[in-house]
Amino acid sequence: MKTFRKIFLAIIALAVMGLAGGTAAADTLTVDADGGTDFTSIQEAVDSAKEGDTILVMPGKYVENVHIGKPLNIISGVEAPEEIVVEAADRRDHVFHIRADNVNISGFTLQGAKYEDNLLAGIYLDNVQKSTIQGNILLDNYYGIYLKKSRENLLNRNVASNNKYGILLCVSSGENILSMNRISDNYYGVDLENACNNNILTGNTVYSNRENGVMVISSSCTDINNNNISLNPKTGLKLDNSRGNSISNNSVSESERGIFIVLSGDNRVTGNSVNSNNLCGLQLGGNAERNTIEENSFVKNKDGIFIAYSARYNTVANNIVLNNNKGIYLIGHSDYNEIQENIVCSNSLGFCMESCKENVLSGNIVTNNTDRGILLTESFDNFIYNNYFNNANNVAEDKTNIWNTTKTAGKNIAGGLYLGGNCWASPEENGFSQICQDAEGDGICDSSYQIGDFDSDELALVYSPIADSLIQNKLTISEIAENESKAKGVSIEKEAAEKSPLGSVYPVGVFLIAFLISGGKRNK
Structure with missing residues (x-):
C-alpha cells in the first residue's frame, strides 16, 4: 500500500498543478x-514547504493559528469543508493570516478568531495580491474574511455565518472579485470601506444578517450585479459617500430599505428587482446627486422610490x-430631478411631492x-407634461406648477401628433381628455383642464384608443416584472441548500486520491 500511496501523491501533484x-x-x-502522513499540523507543513508547494490536509480538527508568508x-x-475544522488555538x-501573494486556500471550516472586539478573522489577507479563497466555511469569528490593502484576489463560493x-x-483593497459566496446570520454581511475601489460582487447570496446586507462606504467604481440580497433588517444594499458604482440585476427584498444611496453621486442602478421592503424600495437621500435609476421594478414596498x-x-x-403605498415620493428640497417614462401603477399615491421644486415629470x-x-404639497415650479393619468382622482396641489410645454410637433403619450400637456383619463371613461372637444383634430383639447384653484393644463392631450395597446402592453410588462420579482426572491433557501460551497471549481481527482491516501493510512 505504501507504493500505491507514493503513486497517488505523484498524481495529486499533477492534479493540483493548476492551483499551484x-x-x-x-x-x-x-x-x-x-x-x-508528512505532518500533523498545518503550520508545520507551511514552515517546511517551498514556494509554490501544495499542502493537502486530511479530515479532522486542527487547533492552531496558521501564518502564511510564502x-x-x-x-x-x-469535498465537504465541514470535515476539516481549523479552530484558533489563540482566540x-x-x-x-496570509502575508504573501499567490496563496490559495480551499475547503476548510475556520472558526474561533474572536476575542472581545479585537479585529480578528477566519482568513486575513494582509497586503496580499492574486490569492484565491474558495469553498471555505467561516464561523464565529470577528471577521469571516478580512482584506486590508489587498488587491486582485478571488473570494469564491465561501460561506460566512x-x-x-x-x-x-x-x-x-481594490480589484477583488467576490463571487458565489453565501453570507448569512452575521451582524453585517459584506462591507467595503475606505477607498476599496473597482471591486466586483457577483452571484452572491446575502441574507438574514442582523443589520445590513451589503455596504459600500467611501469607495468607488464597485460593480454589484446578479446578487440575491434579502431579509437583512436595516438595509439590503447601501452606498454611503461613494461614487461611480454600478448596481445591476440584483434581487433586493425584505429589509427596511432595499437600496439606500446617501451622500453619493454618479451611481447607476439598473435592472434590479426590489420588493417587499418595509420603508422603501430605494431611497436617494442626504445630498445624493446625479444618480441614474432606470429599468428596475419596485413592487410591494411601503414606498417604491x-x-x-x-x-x-x-x-x-x-x-x-x-x-x-407611495409609488414615487419626493420630499425635503429634492429639486431638479428628471422622472421620465416610468410605469406607476396600482399604488395608493402614484406620485407624492412635498416641499420640492423644479423637477421634471414627463x-x-x-x-x-x-x-x-x-399629489403636490408645498411644491412649486415643477414641470409636468406628456404624462398619462388614469385614476379615479388624478391630481391635487396647493402651489403653482407648470402643466404643459409649448405645443411642439412630436408623438405624445396618448398617440397624438403634438407634445403639449398631459392626458387626463378616468377608469369610468369620462375623464377630461376622454370627453373634451378637438375641433382642429391636432390631438390637443380645445379647452384647458383646471387643476385645483391655481393652475390649469392649457394643452391637455386628447385621449385616443390608439394608445391603449401600447399602454396595456407596458402594464402587462409590469405584471410580468412583479411575478419575476417574486420568483427571484423565494429561492434563497433552496439555492443555499443545493449549492456546494466548493461548487465545480475544486479538482474532483483530489477527492478520490485523498480518500485512497486516508484509507492507506488506516490500513498501514
Whole structure:
C-alpha cells in the first residue's frame, strides 16, 4: 500500500498543478492530525514547504493559528469543508493570516478568531495580491474574511455565518472579485470601506444578517450585479459617500430599505428587482446627486422610490413601480430631478411631492392608483407634461406648477401628433381628455383642464384608443416584472441548500486520491 500511496501523491501533484501556478518542481505535502502522513499540523507543513508547494490536509480538527508568508496552495482532502475544522488555538489571533501573494486556500471550516472586539478573522489577507479563497466555511469569528490593502484576489463560493462581519474589505483593497459566496446570520454581511475601489460582487447570496446586507462606504467604481440580497433588517444594499458604482440585476427584498444611496453621486442602478421592503424600495437621500435609476421594478414596498432631503439632479427613468403605498415620493428640497417614462401603477399615491421644486415629470404612465395619481404639497415650479393619468382622482396641489410645454410637433403619450400637456383619463371613461372637444383634430383639447384653484393644463392631450395597446402592453410588462420579482426572491433557501460551497471549481481527482491516501493510512 505504501507504493500505491507514493503513486497517488505523484498524481495529486499533477492534479493540483493548476492551483499551484508554479513549476514541475513543486511538491505536495500531506497533513493529518491523526498521524501517518508528512505532518500533523498545518503550520508545520507551511514552515517546511517551498514556494509554490501544495499542502493537502486530511479530515479532522486542527487547533492552531496558521501564518502564511510564502506562495502556497493549502487545500482540503475531502469535498465537504465541514470535515476539516481549523479552530484558533489563540482566540486573539487570526486562524489563517496570509502575508504573501499567490496563496490559495480551499475547503476548510475556520472558526474561533474572536476575542472581545479585537479585529480578528477566519482568513486575513494582509497586503496580499492574486490569492484565491474558495469553498471555505467561516464561523464565529470577528471577521469571516478580512482584506486590508489587498488587491486582485478571488473570494469564491465561501460561506460566512455567525461572524460580526461576514466579509470586510478595507483600506485600498481594490480589484477583488467576490463571487458565489453565501453570507448569512452575521451582524453585517459584506462591507467595503475606505477607498476599496473597482471591486466586483457577483452571484452572491446575502441574507438574514442582523443589520445590513451589503455596504459600500467611501469607495468607488464597485460593480454589484446578479446578487440575491434579502431579509437583512436595516438595509439590503447601501452606498454611503461613494461614487461611480454600478448596481445591476440584483434581487433586493425584505429589509427596511432595499437600496439606500446617501451622500453619493454618479451611481447607476439598473435592472434590479426590489420588493417587499418595509420603508422603501430605494431611497436617494442626504445630498445624493446625479444618480441614474432606470429599468428596475419596485413592487410591494411601503414606498417604491423615495427621493429625500436635498437629493438633486437625479434621473429616474423606465422603472416599474407597482403596488406600493407611495409609488414615487419626493420630499425635503429634492429639486431638479428628471422622472421620465416610468410605469406607476396600482399604488395608493402614484406620485407624492412635498416641499420640492423644479423637477421634471414627463412620459410617465400613472394608472389605477387608489388615492390619487399625483399629489403636490408645498411644491412649486415643477414641470409636468406628456404624462398619462388614469385614476379615479388624478391630481391635487396647493402651489403653482407648470402643466404643459409649448405645443411642439412630436408623438405624445396618448398617440397624438403634438407634445403639449398631459392626458387626463378616468377608469369610468369620462375623464377630461376622454370627453373634451378637438375641433382642429391636432390631438390637443380645445379647452384647458383646471387643476385645483391655481393652475390649469392649457394643452391637455386628447385621449385616443390608439394608445391603449401600447399602454396595456407596458402594464402587462409590469405584471410580468412583479411575478419575476417574486420568483427571484423565494429561492434563497433552496439555492443555499443545493449549492456546494466548493461548487465545480475544486479538482474532483483530489477527492478520490485523498480518500485512497486516508484509507492507506488506516490500513498501514
